[in-house]
Amino acid sequence: MAEIELTELTILKALELLEKEKISSTELVELSLEQIKRYDPLVKAFLYVDEEGAKESAKRADELRKKGYPGKLLGIPLSIKDNICIEGLPTTCASKILQNFIAPYDATVIEKLKKEGAIFLGKTNLDEFAMGSSTENSGFFPTHNPWDLERVPGGSSGGSAVATACRMGLGSLGSDTGGSIRQPAAFCGVVGLKPTYGMVSRFGLVAFASSLDQIGPFGINVEDTALLLQIIAGHDERDSTSYPLEPPDYLKFIKENFNLSYKIGLPKEYFEGEIDPEITKALENLIKLLKKKHQIKEISLPHTEYAVATYYIIAPAEASSNLARYDGVKYGFRYREAKTLMEMYKKTRAYGFGKEVKRRIMLGTYALSAGYYDAFYLKASKVRTLIMQDFVKAFEEVDLILTPVTPTPPFKLGEKVFDPLQMYLSDIFTIPVNLAGLPGISIPIGLTQNHLPIGAQIIGSHFKDELVLNLAYQIERQLNLKMVPNLLKS
Amino acid sequence: MSLSVEEVLKIAHLARLELTEEEALKYSSELTKILDYFNKLQNLNTEKISPTFHALKVPTPFREDKVKPFREIEKILKNAPQAYQRMIVVPKVVKAP
Numbered sequence: 001m002a003e004i005e006l007t008e009l010t011i012l013k014a015l016e017l018l019e020k021e022k023i024s025s026t027e028l029v030e031l032s033l034e035q036i037k038r039y040d041p042l043v044k045a046f047l048y049v050d051e052e053g054a055k056e057s058a059k060r061a062d063e064l065r066k067k068g069y070p071g072k073l074l075g076i077p078l079s080i081k082d083n084i085c086i087e088g089l090p091t092t093c094a095s096k097i098l099q100n101f102i103a104p105y106d107a108t109v110i111e112k113l114k115k116e117g118a119i120f121l122g123k124t125n126l127d128e129f130a131m132g133s134s135t136e137n138s139g140f141f142p143t144h145n146p147w148d149l150e151r152v153p154g155g156s157s158g159g160s161a162v163a164t165a166c167r168m169g170l171g172s173l174g175s176d177t178g179g180s181i182r183q184p185a186a187f188c189g190v191v192g193l194k195p196t197y198g199m200v201s202r203f204g205l206v207a208f209a210s211s212l213d214q215i216g217p218f219g220i221n222v223e224d225t226a227l228l229l230q231i232i233a234g235h236d237e238r239d240s241t242s243y244p245l246e247p248p249d250y251l252k253f254i255k256e257n258f259n260l261s262y263k264i265g266l267p268k269e270y271f272e273g274e275i276d277p278e279i280t281k282a283l284e285n286l287i288k289l290l291k292k293k294h295q296i297k298e299i300s301l302p303h304t305e306y307a308v309a310t311y312y313i314i315a316p317a318e319a320s321s322n323l324a325r326y327d328g329v330k331y332g333f334r335y336r337e338a339k340t341l342m343e344m345y346k347k348t349r350a351y352g353f354g355k356e357v358k359r360r361i362m363l364g365t366y367a368l369s370a371g372y373y374d375a376f377y378l379k380a381s382k383v384r385t386l387i388m389q390d391f392v393k394a395f396e397e398v399d400l401i402l403t404p405v406t407p408t409p410p411f412k413l414g415e416k417v418f419d420p421l422q423m424y425l426s427d428i429f430t431i432p433v434n435l436a437g438l439p440g441i442s443i444p445i446g447l448t449q450n451h452l453p454i455g456a457q458i459i460g461s462h463f464k465d466e467l468v469l470n471l472a473y474q475i476e477r478q479l480n481l482k483m484v485p486n487l488l489k490s
Numbered sequence: 491m492s493l494s495v496e497e498v499l500k501i502a503h504l505a506r507l508e509l510t511e512e513e514a515l516k517y518s519s520e521l522t523k524i525l526d527y528f529n530k531l532q533n534l535n536t537e538k539i540s541p542t543f544h545a546l547k548v549p550t551p552f553r554e555d556k557v558k559p560f561r562e563i564e565k566i567l568k569n570a571p572q573a574y575q576r577m578i579v580v581p582k583v584v585k586a587p
Contacts, residue, residue: 087565104565197545211544240551241544309528320505327506329580334571341581346508358507362498362517363524365505379531381541386534388542421524437545462546 006031006167007484011076011224014170018065018075025075025119029058032077032121036168039487043144045162047082048090049122057119064117071117072231078113079169081160082123083130084215085204086110093206094138095128097326097333097352107204109173109215109232116231121169124159128354129323130180130208132156133426136417137356145187146485147452151410154184161188164218165485171228172218177209178311179430181216182442186405186455189444189483191225192218196463197437198243201236209318212434222443222473226250229465245463253466254473262471264290265299265398270429276408282446282454283404289478297398301390304432306383311431312424313367313380320364326352359420388436395461400471403429405442405455429457439465443472444483453483492522
């Protein structure tokens with residue numbers, strides 16, 4: 001086998017090596033599985049590793065390559081967040097209520113990846129039902145940040161971000177309801193994209209808050225992220241919110257339009273208030289650099305301060321309804337000793353759900369209940385309109401918006417988990433993007449003095465995912481950072 | 491705004507969640523704090539604003555109501571807490587007349 005250093009690889013480089021027969025998919029998958037054996041006991045990114053399945057798929061990919069099969073990801077190992085269904089593998093959502101659930105079918109995104117020859121190493125950890133910002137709400141165990149094992153990787157797609165950062169697979173899919181791809185990407189020093197609402201089918205994604213949920217890719221760099229989006233995007237009649245639009249060739253677009261300059265908006269509300277000075281500094285440096293080529297403009301998104309309250313009414317309201325299906329009847333955990341049907345429902349859900357999920361079901365049920373619907377759910381839905389209008393106005397003036405991803409670098413495990421409101425407030429910069437259904441990306445722009453990753457968020461208007469990727473690509477090329485956690489170097 | 495333990499238990503019943511007394515007490519104080527924070531929305535005048543329930547205004551897509559066979563029935567039955575032949579066994583839901 002050729003000497004391959006995983007930290008030097010990206011999906012595109014690996015494809016080149018596979019094409020030139022410098023490496024086989026079997027070797028690549030072996031290397032990835034070794035990486036999991038070495039590092040996963042420390043970071044705990046995986047809930048399930050499908051060693052046998054991955055090896056078999058790799059063998060098949062090698063055979064197909066010899067026959068000239070044109071798969072765009074033929075032989076590339078990936079990981080998948082454990083709320084996305086892969087037929088025959090567990091899909092637990094990191095919840096005890098789905099502990100023994102085996103997916104009977106593939107999500108549309110999985111079908112698409114399989115068709116292009118991708119290989120699935122396993123399912124990654126998350127906050128239970130994607131509810132959380134640190135992966136500490138997993139019903140099984142927390143995931144650790146590879147840049148500092150005492151810190152959280154962010155959430156809810158913490159496992160996917162960590163797997164990508166540790167090269168346990170060359171990329172991943174996560175889901176983003178209020179920042180669940182972008183915030184862990186920022187905390188772990190990888191690229192994470194939330195596509196426009198409707199751009200990627202959610203068929204086979206376990207629903208949390210249906211008007212906000214979106215599947216998206218994690219990549220080591222922007223090119224890989226663009227390639228993954230290319231494959232998973234597109235209309236699907238099995239998801240009625242999927243938009244009937246043919247996605248452009250993202251990879252080609254970002255390369256061919258490398259010299260495009262943009263009008264970039266800096267929303268003043270995102271730069272005021274309590275932001276870690278090292279994050280502010282990193283963004284200021286980036287803005288200086290961007291000014292050489294792009295037009296920078298201060299803008300205002302005046303309803304930003306209402307976004308967290310709006311989100312934490314709407315998302316739990318939708319969740320309380322979506323999660324009503326976990327009642328012990330058709331699948332998942334059932335409390336067997338119950339004497340009445342009511343007792344079965346209540347005990348099944350009491351034992352099956354964790355604290356944060358129950359908290360949100362309670363909040364959501366309250367916000368939708370008679371007498372409170374108008375004051376909470378309806379009010380929040382109206383404020384959502386105002387938040388969306390802010391963006392519509394902003395995009396009349398600028399092409400793209402640049403912001404921090406998080407107010408702080410990764411925090412310590414246990415630091416916020418006992419104060420739900422503090423945890424909710426850490427999502428302030430990512431939530432408005434979901435409320436408005438916009439595309440948003442998080443890319444690494446530097447490290448703090450303590451060697452913790454810092455991310456920047458680029459937001460675009462509806463279905464302008466390619467512009468978001470394009471600016472991200474330009475920044476990535478200019479900064480030319482190599483984000484490899486020290487853990488992997490030792 | 492405060493949420494009493496009684497109200498917490500009422501909501502828990504609506505949500506079909508069994509809570510211990512200790513949990514109900516904890517949720518009462520936690521949810522009160524969160525609802526207080528939500529109150530900031532009341533500062534905004536939204537009288538003339540229509541609500542948004544979906545981020546994109548897409549008309550409901552219609553398609554033919556065609557039956558497609560699903561061949562993986564066994565796989566679905568395997569996930570059932572209790573199955574008998576090709577049926578899922580559930581507790582009695584209806585009362586005898």
